[in-house]
Amino acid sequence: MIIYKIFRQDEWQELHEKGETRGAPIDLADGYVHFSTAEQAAETAEKYFSGIDGLMLLAVDADKCAELKWEPSRGGALFPHLYRALRLPDILWAKPLPCAGAGHIFPEGMS
Numbered sequence: 001m002i003i004y005k006i007f008r009q010d011e012w013q014e015l016h017e018k019g020e021t022r023g024a025p026i027d028l029a030d031g032y033v034h035f036s037t038a039e040q041a042a043e044t045a046e047k048y049f050s051g052i053d054g055l056m057l058l059a060v061d062a063d064k065c066a067e068l069k070w071e072p073s074r075g076g077a078l079f080p081h082l083y084r085a086l087r088l089p090d091i092l093w094a095k096p097l098p099c100a101g102a103g104h105i106f107p108e109g110m111s
Contacts, residue, residue: 003035003068003080004110005058006045006097012056020085032069033082035060038110040079045097045104047074053099057107059092 007015007024015021023033026048036044041057049055062068065082073079095107 001037001062002059002092002110003037003062004041005033005035005060005086006041006049007056007058008049008052009054009056012058012094015086015088015091020087022085030081031083033084033086035062035068035080035082037080040074040077041110042103042106043074045106049099049104051099055097055099055104056094057097058094059110060086060090061092065090 005023011021011024021033022028027033034044045055062080067082067084069081069083070078071081098105
């Protein structure tokens with residue numbers, strides 16, 4: 001299963017330069033890297049990144065992250081949380097997530 005992480009440009013740049021990251025400020029505060037499924041990603045973008053342009057959407061294979069736990073969050077839905085640093089080799093792909101008025105434009109074929 002593919003899971004997704006939304007990063008601001010500076011957070012993506014840090015991962016790219018250092019090869020790993022403990023995530024965004026919310027990840028650091030909570031002690032794990034927050035991810036979303038394809039079905040959850042648009043709501044995550046709206047809730048935490050509304051009106052923000054210059055974002056990156058990262059795709060990760062959940063089956064290759066042994067330290068991943070599925071835990072209840074918004075509305076009791078299970079969300080993937082990574083209890084270690086996110087490493088550059090974990091990333092299957094990274095694509096821009098542009099903001100277009102009322103929302104973000106997600107890449108086609110997300111599943």
